[in-house]
Amino acid sequence: MKLFLFLIAIVMVGNVAAQQKSSTLRTIVTTDGEIDDVDSFIRMLLYANEFTIEGLVYSSSMWHYKGDGKGTTFVSEMEMTKKMYGEKTDLRWPGTQWMQALIDAYEKVYPKLSTHATGYPTATTLRSLIKVGNIDFEGEMAKDTEGSDWIKQKLLDNSSEPIYLQAWGGTNTIARALKSIEDTYLHTRQWSSIQKKVSDKAIIYTIMDQDATYKKYVEVNWPGVKVYYNAGQFGCLAYPWQKIVPKDLLPYLEGKFMRENIILNHGPLTNMYYSYGDGQQQPGDDEHIHGDSSKMKNAQWGSFNQYDFLSEGDSPAFLHLIDVGLGGLENPNYGGWGGRLQQSKVTHGRWEDAGVKDFNPYTGQLDSSYPQSRWIDVMQNDFAARADWCVQDYNNANHAPVVSLVTKSRITAKPGSVVTLTGLAKDPDGHEVTFTWWQYHEVDTYTGKISISGGNSKSASVTVPTDAKAGDDIHIVLEVTDKGIPQLARYQRVVITVK
Secondary structure (H helix, E strand, O other): OHHHHHHHHHHHHHHHHHOOOOOOOEEEEEEOOOHHHHHHHHHHHHOOOOOEEEEEEEOOOOOOEOOOOOOOOEEOOOHHHHHHHOEEOOEOOOOOOHHHHHHHHHHHHHHHHOOOOOOOOOHHHHHHOEEEOOOOOOOOOOOOOHHHHHHHHHHHOOOOOOEEEEEOOOOHHHHHHHHHHHHHHOOOOOHHHHHHHHHHHEEEEEEOOOOOHHHHHHHHHOOOOEEEEEOOHHHHHOOOHHHHOOHHHHHHHOHHHHHHHHHOOOOOOHHHOOEOOOOOOOOOOOOOOOOOHHHOOOEOOEOOOOOOEOOOOOOHHHHOOOOOOOOOOOOHHHOEOOEOOEEOOOOOOEEEOOOOOEEEOOOOEEEOOHHHHOOHHHHHHHHHHHHHHOOOOHHHOOOOOEEEEOOOOEEEEOOOOEEEEEEEEEOOOOOOEEEEEEEOHHHOOOOOOOOEEOOOOOEEEEEOOOOOOOOOEEEEEEEEEEOOOOOOEEEEEEEEEEO
16 A cells, blocks of 8 residues: 555656746735736636745725725825726725635645646645735825735845736835835935845836826836836736637637636636626625626626626736746746736836737737737636646646757847757647747847748748848747647747847
């Protein structure tokens, strides 16, 4: 019996090793608890092995705040919500227990989920990371809170590793942490080194401006802090998705796919996922009527069917951190599951989606949403696989292929020369895989198109155009897709620089 158990353990270790990922990327999530935050949070928990979560912080926004309990009224600084809500004492506040409830459900699927990949944090660990930040009003950053103190502590710790500060709501709790650091050190000899240390570590990924604290305080007083600003690309994963996502990809967000592959019969965690007509109602938010099946037709964002996708507008903030081989962590302009951002011409540390467009083959036009929506099918299939991990044994679920390059990922070549590209892939489940090499033309500095010979094999060749100039870059992506169910894809990127 002991020998049998030992052999089983060996097999399990081998299975897990095939899916092992580095989890050294540090991240803290701040969230206002919008219903789309809940859905983003559920997906994020299924990918919690891909990065190191170091904080889960309740915060406020232009859409959600608790109030101070004293009847104090507040008028939004943001024009949209100022017009919508006027003077309020509190606004659609979902409370400070919803993350705990989701983690309770995560705890129930953890025993099965953690057999599919290493690095999943325990529910106990995740609970210890929950902190309440600045929640009284939109943009409130006048006082230190448990959440802001926690962020401050992490920014000042001895590690030099970057910390990705995800702002799913307002940036006010992050801003308060930075303000507290400034208040502590500004008039000391340490200030210069502390300011540099924090600026080098902090990377804010914000979904829109959901309060004014970034523009009014952070940008002004911490110009060295990097910010990844997604103001529009997230829309294809948010409420208006039906109007944005290419029609051929809509089925991956519609009720049949969501119901069968993610929401139902996949354990208690995904069963809490908000969708249209699901009968759920978020406590505290009287505007969450989407679960009412009588209100799905001619709704604010269109007409929907039961279990249709609702919104995950904040998911790009953590999808950016998942290393699928596209290199977006190295350079946000490379593009990936978190969208594609370009460096600001005005502010060196700011990356934004303004002006970023990819060619949408479904419409034949450049599209500002396509840098994100182009990945809908592969992301949804991957989500479905993770949902399977919650209830299936390793041998009954699918796992992504592991893709590598034989050739270097950075190549210099002269105009007119032929470059041979070779990739390898190993599928942990033994499925057949397909190879596809394609040019990510919108990322190139070379302005022309190229032809790829052998684009559907392990080895392909590219002829560097004779009109390419020294310094031009050409981005070639190797996409490997398995034939499991659901089909899963991973990538590698080769950048050819003309010399």
